Amino acid sequence: MKLRTFFSLRKRIFIQIVLAGIIPAIIITVSGIFLYVKRSSANDINSLISEAKLMSNHVSTSGYMNDQTAGNMRERMTAVGNSYSGRILLINTSYRILLDTYYVDEGRITVWENVVRSMKGEITSLYDEDNQCIIVTVPIRTLHDDKERIDGVLFISKNTSYIAQTKNFYLNAAFEFLIMIAFILVIVGIILSRVLTDPLKKMSVSIDAIKNGTTQDELKIDEYKEVAEISDKFNDFTTQMRMIDESRQEFVSNVSHELKTPLASMKVLADSINSMPDAPVDLYKEFMGDIGEEIDRETKTINDLLSLVRLDKANATLNISPVNINELMELLMKRLRPLAEEKKVELVLESFRPVTAEVDEVKFSLAIMNLVENGIKYNDEGGYVHVSVNSDHQFFFIRVEDNGMGIPDESLDSIFERFYRVDKSHSREIGGTGLGLAITKNAILMHHGEIKVSSTLGEGTTFDVRVPLSYIEKVS
Numbered sequence: 001m002k003l004r005t006f007f008s009l010r011k012r013i014f015i016q017i018v019l020a021g022i023i024p025a026i027i028i029t030v031s032g033i034f035l036y037v038k039r040s041s042a043n044d045i046n047s048l049i050s051e052a053k054l055m056s057n058h059v060s061t062s063g064y065m066n067d068q069t070a071g072n073m074r075e076r077m078t079a080v081g082n083s084y085s086g087r088i089l090l091i092n093t094s095y096r097i098l099l100d101t102y103y104v105d106e107g108r109i110t111v112w113e114n115v116v117r118s119m120k121g122e123i124t125s126l127y128d129e130d131n132q133c134i135i136v137t138v139p140i141r142t143l144h145d146d147k148e149r150i151d152g153v154l155f156i157s158k159n160t161s162y163i164a165q166t167k168n169f170y171l172n173a174a175f176e177f178l179i180m181i182a183f184i185l186v187i188v189g190i191i192l193s194r195v196l197t198d199p200l201k202k203m204s205v206s207i208d209a210i211k212n213g214t215t216q217d218e219l220k221i222d223e224y225k226e227v228a229e230i231s232d233k234f235n236d237f238t239t240q241m242r243m244i245d246e247s248r249q250e251f252v253s254n255v256s257h258e259l260k261t262p263l264a265s266m267k268v269l270a271d272s273i274n275s276m277p278d279a280p281v282d283l284y285k286e287f288m289g290d291i292g293e294e295i296d297r298e299t300k301t302i303n304d305l306l307s308l309v310r311l312d313k314a315n316a317t318l319n320i321s322p323v324n325i326n327e328l329m330e331l332l333m334k335r336l337r338p339l340a341e342e343k344k345v346e347l348v349l350e351s352f353r354p355v356t357a358e359v360d361e362v363k364f365s366l367a368i369m370n371l372v373e374n375g376i377k378y379n380d381e382g383g384y385v386h387v388s389v390n391s392d393h394q395f396f397f398i399r400v401e402d403n404g405m406g407i408p409d410e411s412l413d414s415i416f417e418r419f420y421r422v423d424k425s426h427s428r429e430i431g432g433t434g435l436g437l438a439i440t441k442n443a444i445l446m447h448h449g450e451i452k453v454s455s456t457l458g459e460g461t462t463f464d465v466r467v468p469l470s471y472i473e474k475v476s
């Protein structure tokens, strides 16, 4: 299982809530404690430096650095050192320790870096967290003949174990606080993640119900705007799918009906001739002629269906090449002229300008042939079909205009549907399958073109086709 699928949205929301709460809480408490340590040690250092300066003045005025019997320096220093739980050293210019309130290092030499720096006049301070103490060194300055001189260094250390103790106290309190926060966050995380993902869960259950056919209801979940939008889109999608399914079923039943009708006629013709043992040869010939016509009709329906299927395929490939449309139209007219002559319909082609366009010659010809053929078929003796070719800089236009029987207004929206015929019996009589305009429309759409129809019943029909001059493959 992929990590992505392992982490359900609920788990993700839960983890995010807990992390979003706990990480800032840890950062705030830890940095608070760190700041406390820094601040209290800085405060202590400042007050210890002030204290050390006072003491170094005192040592200087007592003259102790030159005469160790002067004043009761040891007692004073020991008292001050004890009050800090710390230690005080007095070091002379030879780096020898003259006084140590711990008595341990008296008489010894110290060249500790901070002492050396103070011997040059600097005040130093240090917070030693490991040994829990602050150490400050200050120079002892004395006036000699109106000139200030450094006679030694005062070293003072102060025990700061109380900082560590307070820090530990805060750390323990922070730990308890964080545990409590984590506990609250877990509860909030569980509740929120459930509440937030609940609509999705409901959605999944409803989709399952729709999928399994246990409900005909629409998806109706509107807890949030986003979920409501998905719900609406899903409903649109299912409606669309239902429509496609219905039209597919209708198509299949139409196909079987259209294929069965000629077969039924042939069966009737064959049965009736068979039931007449002494039927004359002329009757046989007539019946066989009728059967031949039915076979032609069946063949035409099958051929039209095949063309439609080829054009219907989602990825039907177009064989695009630059085609001289004027020449192509001349050729199509030539092919249809015999039919027009047979029906005594005048067929005229008018080319307003030379047009060369990128089209699939076979499929495009099929589309135009159907239009012109209809103009001839649904016409009366003495009628006309005018075909014109024109273009602008982007498109070329083909108009097929006839003065035939026309199409009633209520049928205009349906004539491009598969198997739709205005007058079923009349159309069958003149050899229509009801698929011609569906084929035309599909072929024009494949070229990213448009087809429009306008018609007046009893006066005639005009089809307008518009196709881009250059074929641009659409990126799906």
Ligand code: ADP
Residues within 6 Å of the ligand: 370, 374, 375, 378, 402, 404, 405, 406, 407, 415, 416, 420, 421, 422, 423, 427, 431, 432, 433, 434, 435, 436, 437, 438, 461
């Ligand atoms: P068919 O094979 O029956 O001609 P089409 O799809 O080509 O099928 O046309 C659908 C229907 O539209 C036809 O049955 C006819 O009733 C009507 N129709 C198409 N073209 C014309 C036209 N030029 N004039 C009148 N009616 C037409």
